[in-house]
Amino acid sequence: MDATTPFWTAFVEHTATEPQRPALTCAGVTLTRLELHDRALALAHQLKDQGVTQGSFVSVVLPNSPEFVIGCLAAWALGAVPQPLSGKLPPLELKAILELTEPAAVVDETTSFPAPGGHAPLPEAVSPAWKAPTSGGSSGRPKVIVAGTPGVFGVAEGFGGLLGIDGRSPLLTTAPLSHNGPFMMCNLNLVLGGHSVLMPRFDAREALSLIQEHQVGWVYAVPTMMSRMWKLEGREQYDVSSVKTLMHMAAPCPPQLKADFIEWFGADVVMELYAGTEAQAATI
Numbered sequence: 001m002d003a004t005t006p007f008w009t010a011f012v013e014h015t016a017t018e019p020q021r022p023a024l025t026c027a028g029v030t031l032t033r034l035e036l037h038d039r040a041l042a043l044a045h046q047l048k049d050q051g052v053t054q055g056s057f058v059s060v061v062l063p064n065s066p067e068f069v070i071g072c073l074a075a076w077a078l079g080a081v082p083q084p085l086s087g088k089l090p091p092l093e094l095k096a097i098l099e100l101t102e103p104a105a106v107v108d109e110t111t112s113f114p115a116p117g118g119h120a121p122l123p124e125a126v127s128p129a130w131k132a133p134t135s136g137g138s139s140g141r142p143k144v145i146v147a148g149t150p151g152v153f154g155v156a157e158g159f160g161g162l163l164g165i166d167g168r169s170p171l172l173t174t175a176p177l178s179h180n181g182p183f184m185m186c187n188l189n190l191v192l193g194g195h196s197v198l199m200p201r202f203d204a205r206e207a208l209s210l211i212q213e214h215q216v217g218w219v220y221a222v223p224t225m226m227s228r229m230w231k232l233e234g235r236e237q238y239d240v241s242s243v244k245t246l247m248h249m250a251a252p253c254p255p256q257l258k259a260d261f262i263e264w265f266g267a268d269v270v271m272e273l274y275a276g277t278e279a280q281a282a283t284i
Contacts, residue, residue, distance in 0.1 A: 001013060001153050002153065003152060003153055003154030003157065004126075004152050004153070004154065005152060005153040006076065006079070006124055006125060006126045006127070006151060006152060006153075007073075007076040007127065007130065007151040007152065007153070007156070007191050008040075008073065008076040008077040008122075008124075008125075008151075009124055010153045010156070010191050010192075010193075011033075011037065011040075011073065011076075011190060011191060012037065012121075014033055014193040015033040015034055015036075015037045018033065019032060019033055019034035019037075020032050020033070020034065021033050021195070022170075022195045023035075023036045023190060023195060023196070024036050024066055024069055024190070024195070024196050024198065025170075025195070025196070025197045025198065025210075025214065026064065026065060026066050026197075026198040026199075026200065027065075027200050029066070031066060035116070036066075036069070036070070036073070036190075037073075038116035038117055038119070039066075039070050039113070039116045040070045040073035040074045040077060041074075041077060041116070041119045041121075041122070042113070042114040042115065042116045042117070042119050043070055043071065043074035043107075043113055043114060044073075044074040044075075044077035044078055044119075044122060045114070045119050045120075045122075046074075046114050047074055047075070047078060047080070047104075047105050047107075048078055048122075050104065050105050051104050051105070052075070052078050052080050052104040052105050053078065053079070053080070053104070054078065054079030054080065054125045054126075054127075054128070055079065055080065055081065055127075055128050056078070056080040056081065056103070056104035056105070057080065057081050057083050057101040057102065057103040057104065057132060058071065058074070058075035058078075058080045058081065058082050058083065058103055058104065058105050058106075058107060059083040059085055059098060059101065059103040059105070059106045059107070059108075060072055060075070060082055060083065060084050060085065060106075060107045060108075061085045061086070061087050061089075061094065061106060061107065061108040061109075062087050062107065062108060062109065063087050063088075063176070063200065064173075064176055064177055064198055064199065064200045064201070065198075065200065066198075067107070067111075067113060068084075068177050069177070069186065069187065069190070069196070069198070070113070071107035071111075072084070072183075072187055073190070074107075075127070076127055076130075076151050077122050077125075078122065078125055079125025079126055079127050079128075079151075080104070080127060081127050081128070081129045081130070081131065081132050081146070081147075082127075082131060082132070083101055083103060083131075083132040083133070083144070084131070084133050084177055084178045084179075084180075084183045085097065085134065085178055086176060086178035087108065087109065087178075093141060093142075096141055097134060097141070097142065097144060100144050101132060101144055126150050126151060126152060127150060127151035128150055129146045129147040129148070129149070129150065129151075130147050130149060130150060130151035130152075130155060131146075131147045131180075131183065131184070132144055132145065132146045132147065133145055133178075133179070133180040133183060133277055134178075135277055145180075145277045145278055147279070148279075153191065156188045156191040156192050157192070159184065159188055160188055160189075160192050162282070162284070163185070163245075163247060163273070163284075164218060164244070164245040164247070164271065165185065165188060165189055165192060165194070165218055165245075166192065166194075167189060167191075167192030167193040167194035168193075168194065168217070169194070169195075169215070169216070169217025169218060169242070169244065170194065170195040170196070170197050170214045170215060170216045170217060170218075171185060171186070171189040171194055171195070171196050171197065171216065171217070171218040171219075171220075172197045172199070172207065172210055172211060172214075172216045172218070172219045172220065173185055173186040173196060173197065173198045173199065173220050174199050174202045174207055174219070174220055174221060174225055175199075175202065175220060175222065175225075177198070179250075180277040181220065181249055181250060181273075182220055185218075185220050185247075186198060189218075195214070197210055197214050197216060202225055202228075204225070204228040204229045204231075204232045204235075205232055207219075207225070207229060208229060208232070208235060208238035208240065209238065211238065211239075211240050211242065211243060212238050212239045212240070212242075215242040216242055216243060217242055217243060217244045217245070218243070218244065218245045218246075218247070219243055219245070219246045219247070220247060220249075221246055221247070221248045222248060222249065222250040222251055223248060223250075223251050223252070223253040223254065223257060224251070226248060226253070226257055226261055227254075227257055230257065230260050230261070230264070240264070240265060243265055243269055244269060245269060245271055246261065246265050246269050246270050246271065247271045247272075247273055248270070248271070248272055248273070249272065249273040249274070249275070253272060258270070258272075271284060272284065
């Protein structure tokens with residue numbers, strides 16, 4: 001696949017190759033590539049009718065769910081820029097953020113998602129910025145951070161190579177997609193042809209169960225989650241040998257907890273990322 005291939009086109013090509021391969025699992029429901037493709041394409045046509053064009057912002061204001069991912073894919077299908085936002089934002093804060101980007105459409109819990117199937121392919125379009133998340137650690141009102149790179153396959157390959165995401169083994173996203181890190185990992189994995197396993201909310205036992213059930217190879221974590229998994233009674237009964245990368249970030253990790261996880265998962269598995277949403281620099 002060419003480095004300049006748009007995100008949506010890459011997903012379409014993966015779908016054409018293996019349409020029945022699992023693409024997204026959430027809350028016990030798994031969508032194949034074809035099912036996810038058809039739902040996203042249907043929504044893309046609806047957004048197009050609402051005035052979304054290449055370069056438009058599309059704000060996705062939902063909890064972790066298939067609909068959140070469908071909203072992002074639909075935006076990329078039109079060459080638009082998805083803006084992931086928490087559905088728990090206070091109304092005044094949400095209003096202020098939306099006033100900054102002036103989205104052409106908002107995908108939220110009031111959105112009527114159209115039935116999939118029977119929708120014509122869309123003209124190829126590249127999103128000039130592949131995401132526009134808000135800052136996670138700044139004081140005051142969150143800032144909108146528009147990516148400086150377009151939504152093309154080369155960007156997914158670059159981040160994937162840096163983070164160890166190859167699209168070949170399932171990836172577990174344990175945190176809200178409204179945060180930059182989880183948003184990146186879950187969606188880049190799909191663009192690379194992978195199977196993304198998404199938790200509606202974090203639960204230590206459920207995370208370990210999902211790793212075992214889906215033979216997850218890549219896990220997103222933060223130290224608080226790691227602590228809960230380590231303290232979980234009976235954690236030893238879960239098979240985590242499929243995990244090749246456990247990437248933790250977002251906060252400093254206590255040295256003893258880090259040592260415990262190295263002993264549990266392996267020194268070549270536990271990785272730590274220090275970076276910012278602006279992606280100016282990163283340390284792994």
